[in-house]
Amino acid sequence: MAKTFTMDADWLCFDPSPSKPGFVPPPGAVDAHCHVFGPGEQFPYAPERKYTPCDAGRDQLYALRDHLGFSRNVVVQATAHGTDNRAMIDALVHSHDRARGVASVAPDISDDELARMHEAGVRGVRFNYVKRLADPKPDAYYRRIIEKIAKLGWHVVIYFEAPDLAEKWDFFTSLPTTVVVDHMGRPDVTKSVDGPEFGLFLRFMEENPNVWSKVTCPERLSRSGPPSYDDVVAFAQRVIERFPDRVLWGTDWPHPNLSMVGHMPDDGALVNMIPRIAPNEEHQHRLLVANPMRLYWPE
Template sequence: MPSPATGAAVDTHAHVFRQGLALADVRRHTPDHDATPAEYLALLDAHGLSHGVLVQPSFLGTDNSHMLDALRAAPGRLRGVAVVEPGIAPAALQALAGSGVVGIRLNLIGLPVPDLGLPLWQTLLARVNALGWHVEVHLPASRLPDILPGLLAAQCRVVVDHFGRPDPAQGVSDPGFQYLLRQADSGRVWVKLSAPYRNWQAAACAASGRQATQRLLEAYTAERLMWGSDWPHTEHRHLASYPSATQWLDAWIDDPEQRRIVLADTPLQLFQFQGDTP
């Protein structure tokens, strides 16, 4: 992965955790290994990446404390995306912001879409907007029309995980992915180029990821696309590694200027890294 001319480059999607942490009662995965902040920072160093974004893993629920510890240990270098209850107190949100959190995540894989019209949700989204945060969503592309209109109506900035999770059998022809492409006109949606193995077979990660990336570049331009490693590739460690994640980006985007924008300009602004030095 060539380093951008600015000297900055951001990995916008990674997780840290260790065995023995309290796990959510409802979860799809139970980790059998540790993914430590020190290990992650070493990977950033080894691959010429100046900054990283930690995303609260779903199996830890709304207990963001382990992620917050990692953020506080590297405040100039890391930002976080938390998972919160809709009724979280304003002071608790401010405390998250003070630790380096810049967004909340709605991981809706296997879960119903919340009724964002309820007062509790409207209040939370207004507070998220007031903090300058974004809302990150993770769900199959077919369900994007169930969640994006409510978030956009609330004037949220929205980050869509993992190419929008198109159906592997349909790829870029998935009507949900086509819907995602049309949301570029809103000016309020960003998409992460990350975790292709969650959408396609391992052998197709480069080619299928490239095809999806090119469609997203046409719709969104590089200014609203970002790259993420998805380290430590939970449930898919046999299919991916940090080096392969960086190599995929090179396979997906040929133009060095577009790669620079995806790696630096866009995420540095969205994740509020301006003015910080690692």
């Protein structure tokens, strides 16, 4: 019998009717950071989850892709599903090769299972250090995973908050794979873009050419708020200007865990931010097409 899930009382559901963006993404553009949730009756949420979301399945994701003018997606495993990657894999299998995935796995995963995931389109694993969303593990736990996935050419996605970078510096800088940082390491945008905290993140990228960044989630980072999220623009611009070949962009649909932020963004408005953070067409093409294709569809 299918299990019924009740979403958290304060959960904010995605906008079912986002605006059509005025900015038209270049042909082949990739939404390189998004998720699927359930449906819970088909793909149950993990018993150890720290939140229960609304269902947000692959059909809704791909309808949004088409509405916003994108060609492909990178579907990142959501913590509500733990290491059960079936919902994410199902989205990849039904994408007609227009999606790749980032999984969450445990060290005891078999090589055969990793091979099947690779065949389905998985190209990376995610390590979540945000304590309100996950329970970070010791470094040795993650190293055992890296030993298994490195031979497949997969990369590692790390999600952390700005104060965590100094603490995890030695581990993060020792990773042998390509490393993709979610949301610019969640900078405090009330501080200066030229200040020491964001300076440490820029140094992290400068000194480690294997490190990439997603210039994503103004709705999470902003204090000035929608629809323009003005206080985030300078941070994203700085990363794109300095590292144009190592940046990615994504919607973060369906925008999980925004109850503390207090609003659900309009995905069309988020797309309209792209020319503000990447003002010239060359940077837009690298951000949306060349970089994600090189990382996720290199063959």
